Amino acid sequence: MYALPPVALLCLWQVAAFVAHARGYPTTSPFDVWEGVRSVATVGMPPGHLLPAHVAYSLGRVLLGFGAATLVGVPVGLACASSRAMHRIFQPFIDFLRPIPPLAWVPLAIGWFGIGLRAAAFIIFLGAVFPIAVSTCAGVAEVPTSYLDVARSMKARSHQLWSTVLLPAALPSILTGLRVALGVAWMTLVAAEFTDVREGYGLGYMLMAARDLHRTDVVLAGMALIGIVGWLLDLCLRWLGSLLTRA
Amino acid sequence: MTRPSSVLALLALLLPLVGCKARPVAAAPIRVAYLQNDLHHLPLWVAIEEGFFREEGLDVQVAGVFRSGAELVSAFHAGDLDVAYVGQAPVTVAVARGAADLKVLALVNAGGSAIVVRADSPIRSVGELRGRTIAIPGIGSVQDLLVRKALRAAGIDEASAKVIVLRVPEMESALRSAEIDAFIAWEPHPTRARSSGAGRTLLPSHRIWPGHPCCVLVAANRFLEGRRDAADGVIRAHRRAVAFIRKHPERAGAIAVRYTGFDPAVVREAMAEVTYEDQLSRADEEEVVRSLASIGYIEKVDPARFVDSLLITPRGGAPNR
Numbered sequence: 001m002y003a004l005p006p007v008a009l010l011c012l013w014q015v016a017a018f019v020a021h022a023r024g025y026p027t028t029s030p031f032d033v034w035e036g037v038r039s040v041a042t043v044g045m046p047p048g049h050l051l052p053a054h055v056a057y058s059l060g061r062v063l064l065g066f067g068a069a070t071l072v073g074v075p076v077g078l079a080c081a082s083s084r085a086m087h088r089i090f091q092p093f094i095d096f097l098r099p100i101p102p103l104a105w106v107p108l109a110i111g112w113f114g115i116g117l118r119a120a121a122f123i124i125f126l127g128a129v130f131p132i133a134v135s136t137c138a139g140v141a142e143v144p145t146s147y148l149d150v151a152r153s154m155k156a157r158s159h160q161l162w163s164t165v166l167l168p169a170a171l172p173s174i175l176t177g178l179r180v181a182l183g184v185a186w187m188t189l190v191a192a193e194f195t196d197v198r199e200g201y202g203l204g205y206m207l208m209a210a211r212d213l214h215r216t217d218v219v220l221a222g223m224a225l226i227g228i229v230g231w232l233l234d235l236c237l238r239w240l241g242s243l244l245t246r247a
Numbered sequence: 248m249t250r251p252s253s254v255l256a257l258l259a260l261l262l263p264l265v266g267c268k269a270r271p272v273a274a275a276p277i278r279v280a281y282l283q284n285d286l287h288h289l290p291l292w293v294a295i296e297e298g299f300f301r302e303e304g305l306d307v308q309v310a311g312v313f314r315s316g317a318e319l320v321s322a323f324h325a326g327d328l329d330v331a332y333v334g335q336a337p338v339t340v341a342v343a344r345g346a347a348d349l350k351v352l353a354l355v356n357a358g359g360s361a362i363v364v365r366a367d368s369p370i371r372s373v374g375e376l377r378g379r380t381i382a383i384p385g386i387g388s389v390q391d392l393l394v395r396k397a398l399r400a401a402g403i404d405e406a407s408a409k410v411i412v413l414r415v416p417e418m419e420s421a422l423r424s425a426e427i428d429a430f431i432a433w434e435p436h437p438t439r440a441r442s443s444g445a446g447r448t449l450l451p452s453h454r455i456w457p458g459h460p461c462c463v464l465v466a467a468n469r470f471l472e473g474r475r476d477a478a479d480g481v482i483r484a485h486r487r488a489v490a491f492i493r494k495h496p497e498r499a500g501a502i503a504v505r506y507t508g509f510d511p512a513v514v515r516e517a518m519a520e521v522t523y524e525d526q527l528s529r530a531d532e533e534e535v536v537r538s539l540a541s542i543g544y545i546e547k548v549d550p551a552r553f554v555d556s557l558l559i560t561p562r563g564g565a566p567n568r
Binding site: 026043046047048110111114115116197198199200205208209211212213214215216 | 315317320321337340341344345346347380385386387388405406409410411412413417420421424426427542543544
């Protein structure tokens with residue numbers, strides 16, 4: 001039932017492409033895109049560079065950057081929420097750095113880290129760290145004071161307040177932040193791979209190689225694959241989140 | 248009763264229409280594009296600066312400066328360009344794949360690229376590039392073709408050397424920081440890497456393929472159909488510019504410095520590496536088509552027939568060799 005709209009859309013696209021092709025316009029149909037996927041899986045883009053390696057390199061970069069962003073973003077968010085003074089210290093930095101697009105850091109990242117894995121991971125880190133820090137901070141700040149009052153009345157110590165009240169109550173907000181951050185990280189990664197990639201692999205790199213060779217079928221196949229991998233990543237994170245909140 | 252102000256306003260509105268009718272309709276400017284800091288495109292800059300287009304009665308306007316041939320050719324597909332200076336290989340790929348409807352009008356230069364390694368690199372021959380990382384400006388670029396030809400000639404299969412795409416301005420710093428072992432780029436980048444002490448020329452491109460065609464002057468078929476006279480004027484201006492560069496390298500070099508911002512000494516040295524030449528060779532064009540097909544960048548086609556469809560049919564001009 002819910003599969004109907006996408007299937008209908010694909011059919012419509014196929015028909016439109018067929019009609020346009022018959023009238024002499026260059027078009028790419030869903031079947032061409034499927035051929036594009038097959039071509040990157042068997043021949044590779046550029047030839048010899050196969051799809052699984054492109055996906056693996058992209059995932060490696062995004063997991064490194066996103067992992068680092070989680071390790072930094074969550075503690076910074078917690079610190080930010082821990083006291084008014086800390087909030088005043090951290091907030092201006094976050095407010096200033098957050099609006100700078102991660103891609104604006106590309107020239108600096110290449111200067112500092114070169115054109116390899118670390119530069120890409122750094123750019124992804126910048127895309128992901130702020131949503132994590134901000135939602136962690138907001139999640140803790142929004143825990144109702146009545147929860148804390150009850151805990152305090154039961155003589156809870158500071159670390160017990162954090163581990164039994166604040167963190168569990170803020171967890172849904174932190175998880176939402178992580179999901180948003182992973183989406184941003186994935187988008188940033190693909191754009192970062194458009195510029196310089198030393199390893200010669202990555203979905204963004206594959207897309208640019210296809211552009212250089214005017215393979216519109218592979219460009220569209222690349223876009224579809226980026227969407228699917230991004231969606232699967234989100235599903236994984238949601239599944240991990242449901243495990244954590246159930247525990 | 249007429250109100251003078253309304254009459255005046257009406258007249259003022261009609262005035263531009265009257266003016267338009269009185270004047271002959273000027274032809275739309277010719278939109279030209281070239282690649283950023285590519286010394287091969289000097290004939291265009293010379294033709295603009297020395298007034299060769301103007302003397303042909305042409306209004307040529309720069310409509311785009313691109314970072315890669317593939318990007319430039321895509322702009323033709325979008326209908327944003329009439330004429331361009333660009334590499335032979337990206338043009339061939341685009342036409343073979345039906346992504347652009349172009350004709351090659353003239354050659355711009357032969358040679359003029361080089362494989363560069365770090366100044367202190369132990370690599371002394373192309374054979375030693377096995378297992379090394381080599382940067383090229385783009386997939387399906389002239390330099391991509393040249394480096395694969397060089398590797399093949401040295402008995403290295405393409406899988407055992409890592410060929411990656413890097414933007415040309417970043418190649419020198421990547422070489423300096425040892426992130427790549429070699430790069431191939433158009434002049435003046437190899438010369439600059441050499442003069443800054445970062446690099447050493449391993450092999451100039453004319454030794455990979457003597458007299459290889461590099462950049463060409465192309466035009467959109469749509470433009471040729473509508474304005475063939477203007478296109479012939481562009482070709483004449485281009486040929487004059489090529490002759491000018493050979494006759495007055497100093498003056499041409501000064502123009503190149505203005506367009507690239509590179510050091511005059513670097514430009515002078517780099518210009519000596521480029522052969523400015525306007526005559527196309529059919530045999531070389533066919534070899535480009537065969538090479539691109541052998542890598543798998545384009546489908547296998549009959550090179551002679553393909554080149555027939557790619558080259559402009561001369562109209563009283565010098566025939567292609």
